[in-house]
Amino acid sequence: MQKKQTLPKWMSPALLIAAGALTIVPQAARAAYPDKPITIVIPFSAGGAADTLGRLLADKIGQKVKQPVIVENKPGAGTLIASQHVASAKPDGYTLLLAASSLGTIPSINKNVKYDPVKSFVPITQVASVVHVISVNPEVPVKNVKELIEYLKQNKGKVSYASLGTGSSTQLEAEMFKNMANVDMQDIPYKGSAPALTDLISGRVQVMFDAWASTGPYAKAGKVKVLAVTTDKPSPSIPDMPTIAQAVPGFSAMPWLGLVAPKGTPDEVVQVIYKAxxxxxxxxxxxxxxxxxxxxxxxxxxxxFGQFISKDVKTWGEVIRKANITVNP
Structure with a gap:
């Protein structure tokens, strides 16, 4: 017959119950998110528009959630370094990514990417669209997109466009335009908007897709001629500017900036940041x-935002395949 086990005198049933209650208290009393600083990883160097936006968001979110929000710049590899860093971060809401359009396009260009733009992240909010425009050198004899298309068809093989490099939104927008308008232009890559705009102004290249923030000052000074915005609807920033879609039905290109978190981040955490x-x-x-x-x-x-990312990945993936754009063939 098995001997009945007895508890030591100091380990009373009441004490055991109290000890059990202590193990439950931390779960029930866990502080609501967030209870420590949050980090927003920015895939660009300090000083640019995306960095300025990220720091503004960090300040505003911090005020709303009553916790510090830290900005960490991780530039490089066309936003790949920052994206992969956040994709592998703990999904607790304390590491967020200020993602750009390249989040979805890079995997179609670089086969060595280790994240999936849809499966590796939880969308929080598309914060903003980056206003892009199509511009031409003032000497190009056109006043609108329709006339530009006619000009390109009449001068096949003679016109070049400036881009900001392989896989950049400027290159992808130009390639989409070529496909949809059935025209031809030669890509001339640059390492930044400034040198590209310099050559657009001088006439070394004739066409350029770029951000309104970069192009606008030159347009206002009469050094370049802006024909249209790339979005399918007029931009609130320049509401009187026509759209490319008015001449090329269906054309729509919206470079964007938004917040995402690692896959597995709880919905209640996502909602806190989205609301802020x-x-x-x-x-x-x-x-x-x-x-x-x-x-x-x-x-x-x-x-x-999640639906937008999925559609964006498919749209640009098709453009990339047709143009055979890759960084590791």
Whole structure:
């Protein structure tokens, strides 16, 4: 017969119950998110429009959630370094990525990418669209996109466009335009907007897709001629500017900036950040800052942003395949 086990005198049933209760308390009393600083990883160097936006968001989110929000710049490899860093981060809401359009395009260009733009992240909000325009050298004898298409067809093989390199939004927009308008232009890559615009102004290249923030000052000075915005609808930043879609039905290119988190981040955490951003971008000072940066406010909800990313990946993946754009053939 098995001997009945007895508890030591100091280990009373009441003490055991109290000890058990202590193991439950930390779960029940766990502090609501966030209870420590949050980091927003920015895939660009300090000083640019995306960095300025990221720091503005960090400040506004911090005010809303009552915790410091730290900005960490991780530039390099066309945003790949930052994206892969966040994709592998702990999905607890304390490491976020200020993603750009390249989040979805790089995997189609570089086969060595270790993340999936849809499966590796949880969408929070598409914060803004980057206003892009198509411009020409003032000597190009056209006044609108329709006339540019006619000019390109009449001068096949003689016209060049400036891009910011392989896989850049400027190159992809130009290639989409070539496909949809059935025209031909030669890509001339540059290492930045400044040298590209210099050559556009001088006439070394004739056409360029680029951000309004970069092009606008030259357009206002009469040094370049802006024909249209790349979005399918007019931009609130330059509402009187026509769209490419008016001449090329279906054309739509919206470079974007948005917040994503590692896959597995709880929905309640996502909602906290989304709410903070959505409320912040309604403020007049934020709207004014966005306009100076050449950005249009979007602030879409997580589900809508997720659907947008999926569609964006497919759209640009097709453009990339048709143009045979790759960095590791």
């Amino acid at each position: 951003v959505h409320e912040s971008v309604q403020q007049d000072d934020v709207k004014a800052k966005f306009k100076t940066l050449g950005l249009d406010v979007i602030a879409s909800d997580p589900a809508t």
